[in-house]
Amino acid sequence: MKKYSKKWMQTFVEGKFPEDSKIVEEISKKAFEVEDVEIIHTPGGVYDDSLFEIKVLPNRVSDAFCLRGMAREFATVFDLKPVGLKKTEMFNDISKFTLNNDFVEIKNKESELSTKCYFGVSVEIEKQVETPAWIKDIVEKSGGRSINSLVDITNLMLYSFGQPTHVFDTEKLSGKIITRLANEGEKITLLDGKVLELNGTENLICDEKNVLALAGIKGGKVAEVDENTTKAFFEIANFDADAVRLASLKQGIRTDASKIYENSLSINTTEETLIILVNTVLEIYPNAKINFISKKYSDVKFESYLIENKNNKITFTVSDVSRIAGVEISKEQVLKILGQLNFDILEQTENNLTIQAHKERLDINIKEDLLEEILRVYGFDNIPSVPLKVENNYFSHNKRFLLENFLKNFLCREGLTELFNYTFVPKGDLKVLLPLAEDKAYLRNNLLEGGLKAYQKNYNYLPIMQSEVVKFFEIGSVFLTDKEERRLIICLEDGKKKSKYLEQIESLLTKIESELKIGKIEIISRNEKPAIVEISIDKIVKEVEEKNLEIPFVQVEKNLQDIKYKPISVYPFIVRDIAAWVPENFDFENLKQEILKLNLQNVEKIYLFDSFTKKDEMGNEKTSIAFRIIFQAYDKTLTDVEVEGEMQKVNGYLKENSFEIR
Amino acid sequence: MNNNTSGHLHPISLIINKVVKIFEEKMGFVVADGPELETDWYNFDSLNLPPNHPAREMQDTFWIDKQDEKRKNLIMRTHTSPVQTRTMEKWAKANAEKIKNGESVKPIAIIVPGRVYRNEATDATHEANFIQLECLCIAENASVGNLKYVIETFLSELFERKISTRFRSSFFPFVEPALEVDMTCFKCGGEGCSTCKRSGWIELGGSGMVHPNVLKNCGIDSEKFKGFAFGFGIDRVAMMLWGIEDVRYFYNGDMRITSQF
Numbered sequence: 001m002k003k004y005s006k007k008w009m010q011t012f013v014e015g016k017f018p019e020d021s022k023i024v025e026e027i028s029k030k031a032f033e034v035e036d037v038e039i040i041h042t043p044g045g046v047y048d049d050s051l052f053e054i055k056v057l058p059n060r061v062s063d064a065f066c067l068r069g070m071a072r073e074f075a076t077v078f079d080l081k082p083v084g085l086k087k088t089e090m091f092n093d094i095s096k097f098t099l100n101n102d103f104v105e106i107k108n109k110e111s112e113l114s115t116k117c118y119f120g121v122s123v124e125i126e127k128q129v130e131t132p133a134w135i136k137d138i139v140e141k142s143g144g145r146s147i148n149s150l151v152d153i154t155n156l157m158l159y160s161f162g163q164p165t166h167v168f169d170t171e172k173l174s175g176k177i178i179t180r181l182a183n184e185g186e187k188i189t190l191l192d193g194k195v196l197e198l199n200g201t202e203n204l205i206c207d208e209k210n211v212l213a214l215a216g217i218k219g220g221k222v223a224e225v226d227e228n229t230t231k232a233f234f235e236i237a238n239f240d241a242d243a244v245r246l247a248s249l250k251q252g253i254r255t256d257a258s259k260i261y262e263n264s265l266s267i268n269t270t271e272e273t274l275i276i277l278v279n280t281v282l283e284i285y286p287n288a289k290i291n292f293i294s295k296k297y298s299d300v301k302f303e304s305y306l307i308e309n310k311n312n313k314i315t316f317t318v319s320d321v322s323r324i325a326g327v328e329i330s331k332e333q334v335l336k337i338l339g340q341l342n343f344d345i346l347e348q349t350e351n352n353l354t355i356q357a358h359k360e361r362l363d364i365n366i367k368e369d370l371l372e373e374i375l376r377v378y379g380f381d382n383i384p385s386v387p388l389k390v391e392n393n394y395f396s397h398n399k400r401f402l403l404e405n406f407l408k409n410f411l412c413r414e415g416l417t418e419l420f421n422y423t424f425v426p427k428g429d430l431k432v433l434l435p436l437a438e439d440k441a442y443l444r445n446n447l448l449e450g451g452l453k454a455y456q457k458n459y460n461y462l463p464i465m466q467s468e469v470v471k472f473f474e475i476g477s478v479f480l481t482d483k484e485e486r487r488l489i490i491c492l493e494d495g496k497k498k499s500k501y502l503e504q505i506e507s508l509l510t511k512i513e514s515e516l517k518i519g520k521i522e523i524i525s526r527n528e529k530p531a532i533v534e535i536s537i538d539k540i541v542k543e544v545e546e547k548n549l550e551i552p553f554v555q556v557e558k559n560l561q562d563i564k565y566k567p568i569s570v571y572p573f574i575v576r577d578i579a580a581w582v583p584e585n586f587d588f589e590n591l592k593q594e595i596l597k598l599n600l601q602n603v604e605k606i607y608l609f610d611s612f613t614k615k616d617e618m619g620n621e622k623t624s625i626a627f628r629i630i631f632q633a634y635d636k637t638l639t640d641v642e643v644e645g646e647m648q649k650v651n652g653y654l655k656e657n658s659f660e661i662r
Numbered sequence: 663m664n665n666n667t668s669g670h671l672h673p674i675s676l677i678i679n680k681v682v683k684i685f686e687e688k689m690g691f692v693v694a695d696g697p698e699l700e701t702d703w704y705n706f707d708s709l710n711l712p713p714n715h716p717a718r719e720m721q722d723t724f725w726i727d728k729q730d731e732k733r734k735n736l737i738m739r740t741h742t743s744p745v746q747t748r749t750m751e752k753w754a755k756a757n758a759e760k761i762k763n764g765e766s767v768k769p770i771a772i773i774v775p776g777r778v779y780r781n782e783a784t785d786a787t788h789e790a791n792f793i794q795l796e797c798l799c800i801a802e803n804a805s806v807g808n809l810k811y812v813i814e815t816f817l818s819e820l821f822e823r824k825i826s827t828r829f830r831s832s833f834f835p836f837v838e839p840a841l842e843v844d845m846t847c848f849k850c851g852g853e854g855c856s857t858c859k860r861s862g863w864i865e866l867g868g869s870g871m872v873h874p875n876v877l878k879n880c881g882i883d884s885e886k887f888k889g890f891a892f893g894f895g896i897d898r899v900a901m902m903l904w905g906i907e908d909v910r911y912f913y914n915g916d917m918r919i920t921s922q923f
Binding site: 028029030031032033057058059060242245303323324325334337366367369370371372375376380381383384385386388389390391392393394396397398400401405408409411412413414415416417418419420421422423424426430431432433436437441443445450453454457458461464465470471472474477479485536559560561563564565566567568639 | 667668669670671672673674675676677679680682686688689690691692693694695697698699712714725726727728736738749751756757767768769770771772777779781783784790791798799803804805807808810811812814820821822828829830831832833838839840859871873882884888899901904905906907911912913914915916917918919920921922923
């Protein structure tokens with residue numbers, strides 16, 4: 001994310017940008033997400049500028065991570081014309097200055113791979129002046145801070161043109177500039193004072209004695225420029241994306257510069273910024289002496305320069321555009337959009353167009369890249385939806401999905417509830433290399449163990465679920481040394497000593513066998529108490545015939561939006577059971593309503609769970625009920641004392657109304 | 663035990679079932695599946711994520727301490743998209759002869775619901791595993807217009823009201839053009855409510871036209887065939903639809919949650 005000053009972007013474009021809200025709307029749809037707009041006022045309270053916070057996509061960092069690039073993007077979206085460089089930025093032809101390529105050495109093969117090119121400018125001035133207000137304004141609005149005139153020039157290059165640059169104090173340098181790979185254990189003190197220990201893979205900028213900078217990431221302390229510096233060496237370089245990304249990741253340092261390099265930067269930008277930088281120095285210091293300019297290219301990487309300028313030539317036809325859009329887009333429209341994009345048309349025949357993308361657009365390499373550009377400027381909103389019904393699909397439903405769907409609906413009809421457990425467990429066959437936690441270090445190799453845990457948990461919830469038996473199933477993948485397998489577990493259990501639910505599960509399996517017309521289902525593992533059985537779904541898939549798997553989308557008829565979800569409390573609940581002889585003409589619903597009218601606190605549930613009628617000694621029929629009140633708070637753990645207070649109200653009510661508590 | 667009461671499907675299964683039914687009946691799509699333990703080839707390379715792509719870092723992906731028989735690194739799939747490449751490969755192989763002879767071939771139209779994994783700290787809105795649903799169509803003239811129709815049709819049927827979409831230009835290596843999809847809020851219809859944070863829009867997921875490199879990796883001629891794909895997280899839709907406050911509730915085996923559905 002980056003801040004872009006509307007005022008300064010405007011200087012790169014002819015014609016006026018629209019109002020802020022329009023910019024947010026259109027740029028968000030056609031280019032990048034605009035996260036925020038900050039309005040800046042002058043100290044006198046007059047509107048000064050709007051700063052747009054924009055999330056630049058990774059493939060567009062190469063061109064749009066700076067004011068000029070984003071201004072060009074705005075110009076494309078709003079059909080405005082970008083302006084060329086200002087006169088002051090290109091006034092001097094830099095070829096008139098002395099060239100001294102020997103001042104820079106790209107030392108070894110590794111550094112050749114990591115350094116695409118390294119340009120430098122050696123400058124002498126009499127005395128530094130205050131940074132011009134316009135430069136300060138750009139630097140500060142872009143998220144930087146004004147330091148001194150020389151450093152501010154480097155930040156101006158970064159924020160305006162997207163080229164990271166650096167400046168060294170020449171008097172603090174020992175000999176020439178050398179780029180090389182770090183030695184293992186070597187240290188560098190960064191500008192912010194932090195000391196880094198290098199592991200030998202980082203590309204460095206050094207002189208003949210010291211390490212000066214972590215290439216493409218951050219400068220070092222040794223040759224730091226201060227307000228007294230009068231002899232300076234500016235670095236304008238281009239580093240390899242992977243080299244910078246890996247070093248930045250290893251050292252945990254991310255800067256605007258590293259972000260730009262790790263997404264690749266056009267060498268064209270580097271070439272052009274060298275010219276702009278020299279001219280900007282001369283604009284601020286008209287009497288500055290340009291001692292020499294160095295222009296060193298990496299032999300290894302030079303071809304990337306050539307590839308860059310070849311890859312952005314693309315040939316396509318207008319019908320390519322219409323075909324991918326699904327709607328007719330005319331040649332006139334395409335030509336107009338190419339103009340908006342500032343892409344040059346190199347060749348044009350009746351149907352074919354060959355274009356060259358803007359030189360900073362490293363993301364345009366194939367026809368589809370270009371088609372995307374045309375469509376986004378055309379507006380995805382303007383593409384209508386084109387009906388599609390596939391009548392002759394090559395594929396049919398995956399058999400395993402059909403089987404799982406059958407099993408889910410079958411078990412659901414039999415009263416079981418589906419649940420999911422985690423894939424990551426404390427022990428299994430396959431280990432995760434960088435687990436979230438020690439108890440999540442393996443992939444589950446069975447569902448049974450997760451089922452046992454789920455049983456324990458849900459057994460404790462039985463009162464609140466107003467149920468006496470835990471009945472669930474899970475369908476999921478398990479991961480074995482030699483294969484991944486889909487499995488099913490079924491759990492039926494009430495936790496009572498004498499109950500034998502294993503038999504019930506087996507009779508469910510028998511029903512499945514007969515409905516699917518398959519042989520005996522092999523049980524992978526079974527647990528007696530609680531009763532849980534695990535079977536392989538993949539084995540049944542092999543055996544079952546497709547025709548026996550008609551999709552019973554039973555539950556699908558439910559209107560999903562009619563289901564009301566009630567949040568659950570994470571705090572424990574307290575159960576109170578009451579048994580009482582009831583008066584004549586008793587109705588539990590009435591009693592429940594009356595109890596609720598007592599304004600009891602934290603009542604989660606009231607339900608009847610038993611009732612019987614018997615004759616007393618006099619021969620009169622007498623009814624006894626047992627009901628349950630569950631107390632639970634959503635913000636705390638209730639105490640017994642709190643619940644007792646509420647229960648007294650209930651008991652009081654019952655006594656007053658001729659209930660005989662047992 | 664009361665045998666008369668029906669049990670409950672997991673809320674995610676409810677949504678999957680409904681989506682499958684819509685895609686099948688309205689648009690002729692079918693379900694495809696694939697492994698959750700994948701090779702880095704299918705999860706990344708085949709989908710045009712080169713070896714140095716940041717998404718492959720340890721921080722985002724669960725790498726497994728094992729290689730497959732072809733010495734490919736194993737990971738927990740980070741999206742359902744490897745099923746796309748697996749399906750396209752199968753299709754390209756089976757139809758190679760016909761395509762070579764210039765005969766017409768039947769298109770691919772699949773949806774893929776499945777569990778995916780991301781190596782990130784969990785909280786109320788982030789889970790290390792979640793369920794994604796992906797859609798893929800490969801045909802001679804599949805287009806952005808078709809993609810828009812498919813998404814709008816499925817959403818309008820799912821939420822039982824007219825839903826419009828908004829495409830925003832984006833970047834995913836496996837599609838070109840790449841598009842973020844927003845939908846008009848299914849609760850308020852776009853007027854603004856708490857579900858859509860007063861914006862009228864809800865971010866749904868990513869989509870686009872299948873990248874020619876992905877087609878090529880599967881042995882499909884990108885000049886002859888075009889494809890579109892899109893994917894979204896079902897968990898997030900379920901959370902918004904029912905106001906479920908914590909994504910972890912879906913995976914912790916808690917029947918107090920699933921028995922409400």
